[in-house]
Amino acid sequence: MFQEERLRSILAHLKTSKRISIEEICELFDVSRDTARRDLVKLEEDKAIIRTRGGAILPSPKHEIKDYVNRLSMVSEEKRQIGKKAASIIHPGDYIILDTSTTVQACAEQMEDVKCTIITNSINLADILIKNSQTHIQLLGGELHKEHRYLYGSSVIEKLSYYHVDKAFVGCAGISEKGVTVAHEEDGNVMQKMIQQAEQVILLADHTKIGITGYFRCAELNEIDLLITDREPNKEFQDLLDSHGVEIFITSHNEEGEILND
Structure with missing residues (x-):
């Protein structure tokens, strides 16, 4: 599986489960811990997740408060x-x-x-x-x-x-x-x-x-x-x-x- 596909799948998992761990990424996608970390770094750079100790969560939704x-x-x-x-x-x-x-x-x-x-x-x-x-x-x-x-x-x-x-x-x-x-x-x-x-x-x-x-x-x-x-x-x-x-x-x-x- 290419990284782009994994990233989409990780985000889909987060939308239903709210959080994901390095171990879960390794198990779900049969990748090493280094690969799982690189995936999370990429998602963090894209501002799609917030990295936590040992995994990631989705950022809280932000609403613009209009006048x-x-x-x-x-x-x-x-x-x-x-x-x-x-x-x-x-x-x-x-x-x-x-x-x-x-x-x-x-x-x-x-x-x-x-x-x-x-x-x-x-x-x-x-x-x-x-x-x-x-x-x-x-x-x-x-x-x-x-x-x-x-x-x-x-x-x-x-x-x-x-x-x-x-x-x-x-x-x-x-x-x-x-x-x-x-x-x-x-x-x-x-x-x-x-x-x-x-x-x-x-x-x-x-x-x-x-x-x-x-x-x-x-x-x-x-x-x-x-x-x-x-x-x-x-x-x-x-x-x-x-x-x-x-x-x-x-x-x-x-x-x-x-x-x-x-």
């Missing part, structure tokens, strides 16, 4: 369905925190005009909710992140500490065994406080976020009460959520028979 306007243009039907379900569990009299993610914005866009209080640091969400005559909006003041259109900083975190709410709806860049992660530390610091101030924390994340680890961890899995997503995760991930007490609602399923605590 807010560009992300809004990419809001999918899946995110709209997640937002619709989230909006349906906002009830009259609720005190709610909404973060700055585009999936949470999909929730705000589909909210009924109910008498409730919304606390947010997103100038976009505040503008959207102006149309709801019965909704009281508390916009958190702080430093403006112009590119992503949210307010952040110590003043936002301090003001949040005075509120106690029924539900917090938050988005993420990724959710994995490492926890819930976002792309920017300043955003993550605010989200940490939002999560602390809520009786129920509801994470809105489409299937592309599952298994992804972003830059800054804003929550451990056991801090999330409910995940609303659009596709059923694999059993391993469902077991991970279950072990941390996270309920899951999948919008692609029929709602009949689903259990949702609110």
Whole structure:
């Protein structure tokens, strides 16, 4: 077998098994340890793998975080369905925190005009909710992140500490065994406080976020009460959520028979 063929086969093995050892390469392809090492060096040079002691793993997927306007243009039907379900569990009299993610914005866009209080640091969400005559909006003041259109900083975190709410709806860049992660530390610091101030924390994340680890961890899995997503995760991930007490609602399923605590 030529090296190019082996390299393709090694990558195919990694996609299913997540890691491969020098010994496995030798056994699978009947090559020497020196040949196996050269194969891994070549794949590392091509940025296709990360070499580990005695083998290799695939690099973590990286997602470019576009600015807010560009992300809004990419809001999918899946995110709209997640937002619709989230909006349906906002009830009259609720005190709610909404973060700055585009999936949470999909929730705000589909909210009924109910008498409730919304606390947010997103100038976009505040503008959207102006149309709801019965909704009281508390916009958190702080430093403006112009590119992503949210307010952040110590003043936002301090003001949040005075509120106690029924539900917090938050988005993420990724959710994995490492926890819930976002792309920017300043955003993550605010989200940490939002999560602390809520009786129920509801994470809105489409299937592309599952298994992804972003830059800054804003929550451990056991801090999330409910995940609303659009596709059923694999059993391993469902077991991970279950072990941390996270309920899951999948919008692609029929709602009949689903259990949702609110």
